[in-house]
Amino acid sequence: MTAPDSSAVSCDLHRLAHDIKLWARELGFDQAGITDTDLRAEEPKLQAWLDAGYHGNMEYMARYGMLRARAHELQPGTLRVISVRMNYLPFEAGFAAVLRDPRLGYISRYALGRDYHKVLRNRLKQLGERIEQAVGAYGYRPFVDSAPILERPLAAKAGLGWVGKHTLLLNEQAGSFFFLGELLIDLPLPLDKPITNEQCGKCTACISICPTGAIVEPYVVDARRCISYLTIESEDPIPLELRRKLGNRIYGCDDCQLICPWNRYASSSTEPDFAPRTSLHRPALLTLWQWSETEFLRHTEGSPIRRIGYQRWRRNLAVALGNGPADAEVIAALQSALLAASTLVAEHIEWALGELQSRMEQENKKTLRLIRCIEKGLPDHA
Structure with a gap:
C-alpha cells in the first residue's frame, strides 16, 4: 500500500481548517480558531487561585483541579480544540437606564434570552457532524461550560482575543459581549496564531468600577466577592457587608464589561434566541x-x-x-x-x-x- 503524500495530507488539513471556519460562520458563530491542548503555563496560576480559596463554594473547581488545563486527559485522543465565539449583546440593551433606576431589576445581558448552553452546544454538534461528512468518522466532543475546561486561555491561544484584567476574553473588533464554546477533536489540524500583545495596557477601569472589589489584582478575581457568584453560583446567604453593594443587580453583573473601552466596538447579536424576553427586559x-x-x-x-x-x-x-x-x-x-x-x-x-x-x-x-x-x-x- 502506497503511503499518502505528506504534502497532500498537509494541504488537505489546511483546506479543512479553512472550511471549518466557514462552516462555523454559516452556523452563526462570529469567529472560530484552532489550537492545541497545551495549557501548562496556566497550571501554576490555576493552583494559586485555588489555594487562595477564591473559588468560594464552587467545589467542582477544586475537585477537577489541573484537569481543567488538560483537555487531552478530559477527552483522551484530543489533538486540537476548535474554539468559537458568538456575540450576544441585544439591540437596545439599556444597561445604564436599568442600573440608574433602583425600582428596576438588573439582569446580566447574557441571560435575557434563551439559555446559551443549548444554543451553542447544538451548533457545535452540527459543526462536528459537518466535519464528519467531509472526513469520515473521527473523534469529537462539544463543550459549552459543561466540562472543566479553561475556555478563555484556549480561546486566546486560538487567536480569538486576549484575557483582560477582569479575566474575561477581549476581542479587538468585538469587545467581550460574546459566548465561548469548544469542539475537541482528534484531527491534527494546523494551529492558529495566538494574540500575544498585551492590549489592556495601563487601563484599570474594570478593577476600579467593580462594586464589591472582586478583582483583587489584574487577572485575578475573588469569586467570593463577585456579584455574579453571589447571585448565581452561591446557595448561601449573601454576606451582610456586600448586600448594599449589589444595588439592584438580581442576576449577575456587567459592570467590568460596561466600563471596558474595548466594548465600544461590541456588536449587537443577530441571533433571535438572544433577544430579550419582554418579562425580563427592564423589569420592575x-x-x-x-x-x-x-x-x-x-x-x-x-x-x-x-x-x-x-x-x-x-x-x-x-x-x-x-x-x-x-x-x-x-x-x-x-x-x-x-x-x-x-x-x-x-x-x-x-x-x-x-x-x-x-x-x-x-x-x-x-x-x-x-x-x-x-x-x-x-x-x-x-
Whole structure:
C-alpha cells in the first residue's frame, strides 16, 4: 500500500481548517480558531487561585483541579480544540437606564434570552457532524461550560482575543459581549496564531468600577466577592457587608464589561434566541417579587436564570428591594411574604425591611426638619 503524500495530507488539513471556519460562520458563530491542548503555563496560576480559596463554594473547581488545563486527559485522543465565539449583546440593551433606576431589576445581558448552553452546544454538534461528512468518522466532543475546561486561555491561544484584567476574553473588533464554546477533536489540524500583545495596557477601569472589589489584582478575581457568584453560583446567604453593594443587580453583573473601552466596538447579536424576553427586559422589582414559583418557572423556561431556582431568585430580589426606595407598597409586599418564606429568603426579607424602615425614618426626620425650618422662616439647610 502506497503511503499518502505528506504534502497532500498537509494541504488537505489546511483546506479543512479553512472550511471549518466557514462552516462555523454559516452556523452563526462570529469567529472560530484552532489550537492545541497545551495549557501548562496556566497550571501554576490555576493552583494559586485555588489555594487562595477564591473559588468560594464552587467545589467542582477544586475537585477537577489541573484537569481543567488538560483537555487531552478530559477527552483522551484530543489533538486540537476548535474554539468559537458568538456575540450576544441585544439591540437596545439599556444597561445604564436599568442600573440608574433602583425600582428596576438588573439582569446580566447574557441571560435575557434563551439559555446559551443549548444554543451553542447544538451548533457545535452540527459543526462536528459537518466535519464528519467531509472526513469520515473521527473523534469529537462539544463543550459549552459543561466540562472543566479553561475556555478563555484556549480561546486566546486560538487567536480569538486576549484575557483582560477582569479575566474575561477581549476581542479587538468585538469587545467581550460574546459566548465561548469548544469542539475537541482528534484531527491534527494546523494551529492558529495566538494574540500575544498585551492590549489592556495601563487601563484599570474594570478593577476600579467593580462594586464589591472582586478583582483583587489584574487577572485575578475573588469569586467570593463577585456579584455574579453571589447571585448565581452561591446557595448561601449573601454576606451582610456586600448586600448594599449589589444595588439592584438580581442576576449577575456587567459592570467590568460596561466600563471596558474595548466594548465600544461590541456588536449587537443577530441571533433571535438572544433577544430579550419582554418579562425580563427592564423589569420592575416589585412585579418580579410578586411572581409565584409557577410564574417564575413559566417566565424562565429555557432561560439560564431558571438554574438558580425560585428561592435564590427571591433572595436576590429581597436584597435589591432593600436597596431601593423606602416605598410603603414595597414594605407591605415584603412583610406579607415573611411568614411563608424559607429560612434563606426570610433572612434577606428581614434585612431589607430593616434597611427600608431605617431609610424611611431618616426621610421622615428630614421632612420634619424642613417643616420646622419653614415654620421658623429659616433657610432649608438650617
